[in-house]
Amino acid sequence: MVREQTASMEDYLEAIANLREEGKAVRVKQVSQVLHVKMPSVTSALKKLSGEGLVRHEPYGYIELTSRGDKAAKDVVGRHKALSCFFSQALDIDPGTAEEDACKIEHVISRLSLERLTKFLQFTQACPLGEANFSKRYKYYLEHGELPEECLLRISKVKKASE
Amino acid sequence: MVREQTASMEDYLEAIANLREEGKAVRVKQVSQVLHVKMPSVTSALKKLSGEGLVRHEPYGYIELTSRGDKAAKDVVGRHKALSCFFSQALDIDPGTAEEDACKIEHVISRLSLERLTKFLQFTQACPLGEANFSKRYKYYLEHGELPEECLLRISKVKKASE
DNA sequence: ATCTATTGTTAGACGAGTCTAACAATATTC
DNA sequence: GAATATTGTTAGACTCGTCTAACAATAGAT
Known part of the structure; x- marks a missing residue:
């Protein structure tokens, strides 16, 4: 699946889907507010997306x-x-x-990087390595700028255990 | 430091810096090849960047x-x-x-996310937790879709050791 | 020194996406 | 149900960054 839409058009599609999801009436005004653009920009985008068969929109309608x-x-x-x-x-x-x-990078x-990012997240959450999980140790590192004691500690314990 | 350049202009600056770094003569042609644009695009970008005092370029010069x-x-x-x-x-x-x-996301x-990404990388490399480091375990997880034996193993060893 | 090939510039068109201004349709209110 | 407010559309201007075509300067070859 090739990326066939521009960033802008993807933003419009996303905004419409999100408004839909929130159960709100999807109208030009709403979209324009969400995306911080003026209404004519929305009309013009809708025209383009309709032309490509991605959106249905009768003038003045939903x-x-x-x-x-x-x-x-x-x-x-x-x-x-x-x-x-x-x-x-x-x-x-x-x-x-x-x-x-996320709004920009999306x-x-x-595809590959996105998939890996997801897997990475899953992994860090699935591989706790003891009572303190990876995320917690990372956050300690963020705050203190050095590895947490318990992290180094654990290494020596592991070494002892495998001797 | 606010981001004051467009993605395109940043690309031009980056390309010039990289060519410079490689010791190559920095000319319109080179830049156009690196960025896969035609020469007039480069000339026009240089005009803009010169106007902003970011680039020096006499016509037909380096x-x-x-x-x-x-x-x-x-x-x-x-x-x-x-x-x-x-x-x-x-x-x-x-x-x-x-x-x-990297070319796109840069x-x-x-700033914040970039800094955290960097710290994350440092952390994963600095916090090996035993003979197999984090990256290796992650790669195992990537390939096999499940946590490596030694990861689970280590947990039990740690538990035993701390009992 | 001239001729040719290469490199660079100018001019102007184009597409994408935004905007403002003016107008049109729909909703709201009295 | 007429007056008004809100929402939506059209038309057209503008910016950004690209391109092609035509022309100009420099470099290289003979």
Whole structure:
């Protein structure tokens, strides 16, 4: 699946899908507010996306995604979630920054890197190595700039145990 | 330090800095080849960057960075290196993809996330937790889809040792 | 020193995406 | 149900960054 939409068009698809998800009426005004653009920009984007069969929109009516549009939107949303998850959980970034970065990076990251990022997150959460998990030790390292005592401690214990 | 350049202009600065670094003569042709754009695009970019005092360039002459331009370029290059390093080393992505992704993401990632990514990499490399380091275990997980034996094993050993 | 190949520049078109201004349709309110 | 407010559309300007085509300067070869 090649990336066939520009960053902007992906943003429109994503915004429509999110509004849909929140049960809100999807109208030009809403989209324009979410994306911080003026209404004519939305109209113009909708025209383009309709032309490509990703969106259904009669003038002055509600905005809907076609099944193809929905698929494309879900793809973007998935990328977004994976990224913001990675940033906030693995890197302990504040939600605001995590969102911001996800919004930008979602348009440019490769499939492979995204998949690996996800797996990395799963791994760090699945491989706790004792009572303190990886994330906790990382956060200690972030705060103090050096490895946590218990991390070094554990190494010596392991060595003893395997002797 | 706010991001004051567009992605394109950052690409030009970066390319000039890299060519410089490699000791090559920095000319319009070289830059155009590196960035896969035509020469008029380079000329036009140079005009813009000169106007902003980031580049020195007499018509038909060599291209140089001013000190401000150099600073800006070093900043981009630093972001690029941090990212490609993270992708290739922490996520075990092939160098080609790591480069590609770094090239895109370097223009949009926040300072904070970049810093954390770097620290994360340092941490995973500094916190080996025994003979097999974190990266190795992660790569095992990548290949086999489950935690390595020795990882689970170590946990029990640690538990035994601390009993 | 001239002729040719290469490199670089200028001019101008184009596509993408945004905006403002003006107008049109729909909703709301009295 | 007419007056007004809100929402949406159209038209057209603008920026950014790219391109092609045509021309100009420099470098290299004979």
